[in-house]
Amino acid sequence: MLFQQIILHMVNRLNGERTISAPFHLLRGKRSGQTIQDVKSYGFTRYFSLTPKLSKKTYDHTIQMMIQSGLIIVDGNSVPHITKPGIETLQRLPELKLNGWLYRGNERIFFQRLSLVTQTLSQIIAGNMAFDPVQKDEKVQNWVRNYLKKWPFRSEEFIRNYYYELKTAFQTSDLSHLHLSILSHRLSGFEVSGVTWQQLSHALKEDEMDLQIRFCECLHILLDEIYLNPRLTLLNSLSEGIKTSTPLTDSAKKTADLYEQGYTFEQIMSSRQLKSSTIEDHFVEMAMNDPSFSIQLFFPDENTYRLIEQIRNQQTKKLRTLKEAYPLYSYFQLRLLLAVGGDSHEDGSI
Numbered sequence: 001m002l003f004q005q006i007i008l009h010m011v012n013r014l015n016g017e018r019t020i021s022a023p024f025h026l027l028r029g030k031r032s033g034q035t036i037q038d039v040k041s042y043g044f045t046r047y048f049s050l051t052p053k054l055s056k057k058t059y060d061h062t063i064q065m066m067i068q069s070g071l072i073i074v075d076g077n078s079v080p081h082i083t084k085p086g087i088e089t090l091q092r093l094p095e096l097k098l099n100g101w102l103y104r105g106n107e108r109i110f111f112q113r114l115s116l117v118t119q120t121l122s123q124i125i126a127g128n129m130a131f132d133p134v135q136k137d138e139k140v141q142n143w144v145r146n147y148l149k150k151w152p153f154r155s156e157e158f159i160r161n162y163y164y165e166l167k168t169a170f171q172t173s174d175l176s177h178l179h180l181s182i183l184s185h186r187l188s189g190f191e192v193s194g195v196t197w198q199q200l201s202h203a204l205k206e207d208e209m210d211l212q213i214r215f216c217e218c219l220h221i222l223l224d225e226i227y228l229n230p231r232l233t234l235l236n237s238l239s240e241g242i243k244t245s246t247p248l249t250d251s252a253k254k255t256a257d258l259y260e261q262g263y264t265f266e267q268i269m270s271s272r273q274l275k276s277s278t279i280e281d282h283f284v285e286m287a288m289n290d291p292s293f294s295i296q297l298f299f300p301d302e303n304t305y306r307l308i309e310q311i312r313n314q315q316t317k318k319l320r321t322l323k324e325a326y327p328l329y330s331y332f333q334l335r336l337l338l339a340v341g342g343d344s345h346e347d348g349s350i
Contacts, residue, residue, distance in 0.1 A: 033281030045101035107219035122189035179218035255282035308341035
């Protein structure tokens, strides 16, 4: 039900201005210009890349269940609309401490590191080094191997400090009993194997997808706590590179770097050998995330403050509707105006 409530939240915010596929792309963390703009315009930073492995089959099945339950209706143009029962269900959506835009799925890499380090230290304590690593990804294994080499990881003092830091981080008040139960069941150690999501769903009598969302929330809370506490030296080192250092996607950051060096739009397009539409996406992303970025370059003879106010007064983020109202402006220009002046709802209100 939690997963359905999140979709209801998104459908309600989208207000009939996007198709039913929009929440799917956002939950998967798609890096397209439209999805990135929706993240900011509609206040969906918490949900971005929440379920990067979500299959279209699973999503479509959930949507069909919601339609059959009378929570939403989807019109002939594939645009979803929330119903009265849907609003009532949405009201029960708990406050979620998520920040998908900040971590962008990297919290799962953090857990892979955490689980392998924890398993390794548990085996050392038991005097058993002939064990199968719980994480099979060679990249993760190599990272953990290099991490452990930085420390006297076989010493009792190191192992004691590591578990002390874990205990300290786990004591944050934002972590619930359910969070800690999920996390502990997913970790492996000496003669203890982490359970599958199916097994955990059966044991806790919770929906499998809902448990995965709570797990993601648990990791976000844990990472927030680690970054806020510099005394957690070992865990801070373990979470290296997990938090996004820039609000821009990697490709947009490269475009932004060239722009700051004085490259023109055309020169950037030529240098990066990308289509103009892709570079436009990057500039829109820059406009959304950098308060110092000026869109005046693209409106040389216009009062952009007046234009932004006019766009706001339209009370829509649907480009086709705005294009009908302002036919003299390109879609790119309208997207820039939305990026700078669009009102998001990051307060979490429904």
